[in-house]
Amino acid sequence: MGAYYLDWLNLFFRWFHVIAGVAWIGASFYFVWLDMSLQKPPEWKAKKGISGDLWAVHGGGFYEIAKYKLEPEEMPKTLHWFKWEAYTTWLTGMAMLSIVYYANATAYLVDPSKIAFTNIQAIAVSLAFLFGSYLIYELIVRSHIGKNKLVFSVTIFILIVIATWGSYQLFSDRASFIHVGAILGTIMAGNVFFGIMPAQRALVDCVRKGEKPGPDVAALALMARNRSVMNNYFTLPLIFIMISNHYPMMYSHAQGWLVLVFVGIITATARHFFNEKHLGRNKPGYLIVPAIATLALIFWMRPAPIEAAPAPVVSATTTTDSATAGVASGDEAMMAVVHERCTTCHAAQPTQAGFAAPPAGIILQTPEDMKIHKAKIVTAVQSGYMPLGNITKLTDEERQQLVAYTSGL
Ligand code: HEC
Incomplete structure (x- = not known):
């Protein structure tokens, strides 16, 4: 029952998160376009x-x-600030992180083949990783590095690559992607809260008092400007990560962290093209980098050809089911494996704790079910993404057999 109500919370907050995110990024796109036009x-x-x-x-x-x-002749009575879009997106995002990854940490956050954290440990590490990364960013943006655009951007890029790699060492593949997204989102919301808003407040204060903005206000404004630029380049990678959990082929790739670095380069350079275009410098040449990087990524990520199907044998653990013991038929032997390793979740009524409905709407009961979802199953099992967190302890041998069997259907 708990899982059922959690699904409702998940639905509500995801919907809310997307609405707030659309409002935030939409306003941000609009103002960037406006400023440049x-x-x-x-x-x-x-x-x-x-x-x-x-x-x-x-x-x-x-x-x-x-x-x-600089300032208007007279301060208007009502001044719109555009800050709650950012804060609401961040707050609902943190709610999603808790509902999906913390409430069901065993399935979504922990990957025992990386580090066998207990749920509490994993949640503590996740929070420390997220806020630790943000703290490092905040120290850098306030230091002298933050004043030089090029040095600042390169430093932040390198640190994000390290964080991406680090995330993959700590958490399940899917959680790793989301943690990088959460870091980017936290930096963006933090930029608004700790940098952009204080600079705007200082400016508005000056105007209200009828004073000319002094050098301290100008310094705040410069830092706010750098933070805005950073937010601008983060938008496309962040939106990619938001939708990435629909594409296990991306995050469950054996070098998932490198896939994400590639995506970061592609999306940030694509953003650069649009920035230049809004400035009236329409240079399609700028699209060469993202285009080549995309093709390279597609080529590099292509799955290895599947080895010829070995005769499926019933593995030691599945022989406990006497009905299937020693059965030579491929279908029956393999379906016994599927029932034990997959159907605990992928059933109309899952028996796995924390699941109220068949995940991704996929039910795996019969060979026909396997055939319907063949392509996705092969990718998900081959990449190690399924069974989620390998909760049901699929052995390497069974994994190989399952991939071969399913691709032969
Ligand atoms: C602990 C529960 C659990 C077990 C066990 C499990 N799955 Fe899943 N499976 C999920 C969840 C949750 C999703 C949806 C994940 C997502 O949205 O990224 C999913 C998604 C999938 C998908 C869709 C992936 C896609 O491309 O969208 C396939 C295919 C799949 N599982 C196959 C399997 C197979 C085959 C097994 C057994 C070897 C298995 N699963 C075992 C929970 C489980």
Whole structure:
């Protein structure tokens, strides 16, 4: 029953998380586009201190947008800040991390073939890893490294590669991807909370008091600018990670951490192309890097050809089921393995604790079921992704036989 209610919480928070994320990233895309599309205003607007001018039509109305070089002549009564989108996305994301990965740590967070953490240990390590990574980022962005754009970007990129590799040493494959996403999301929300908001507050304070912004405000603004740029480049990799749990071929690859590094390079360089395009520098040449990297990734990740099917034999553990002991038929012998190792979860009514419904809607009872999901099963079993966390202790021999049997269906 607990698993049933947890599924509802999962559904609610995932939905909420996506809505908040769309609002946040949507606003962020819009403002990046806006900033880069502003044009020189006519003289009469420039005199008022307007530095950027833009007209748009949307939803049946004309919009006139003006960006002030410094401050408006008079502070408006209502000023929109755009911060709750970021905070809500982060909070609901942390809720998702708890609902999916902490509440069912045995299945989703821990991979005993990497480190056999207890659930509590795994959750503690996960939190330390996440907030530790964020702390390192925060120290760097505030140090002198944070002031040089190039050095700053390269340092952060290298540290994220290390974190990606580290995540793969600690957690299950799927959790590893999500932890990198959680780090990126935490950095982005942290950038808003600890950098961008304080800089905006300082600026607004100055304007309200009628003071000219001093060097301390300018320093805050510069740091906020660097943080914004970082957020801009993180958006595409982060969205990729958000949807990645639908693609086990990505995260359960034997070198999953390297796959993610590749994806990071592809998505961040693609983002760079769009940034340049918005600035009026439409250089398709910039797409060469992501295009070549994508092709290289597709080629490198292709699965190894499957070895010729060895005669399926009933392994020692499955012979306990006397009905199938010694049966020569491939179907029956293999289905006995499937029933023992897979159907505890992949049944209309799973018997595995923590599962209320067949995961991914996949039921594995009969050879026909196996045939229907053949392609996915081969990938999932061959890559070691299934059984999840190898809870049901599929042996290497059974794994090989199952891949050969299923691909022969
Ligand atoms: C502990 C429960 C559990 C066991 C045991 C288990 N699975 Fe799964 N399986 C899951 C969950 C949960 C998902 C959905 C995972 C996701 O969304 O990434 C899944 C997804 C799958 C998928 C879909 C993957 C995709 O590409 O979307 C396949 C295929 C699969 N399992 C096959 C198997 C096979 C074959 C076995 C036995 C060797 C097995 N599973 C054992 C829990 C389990």
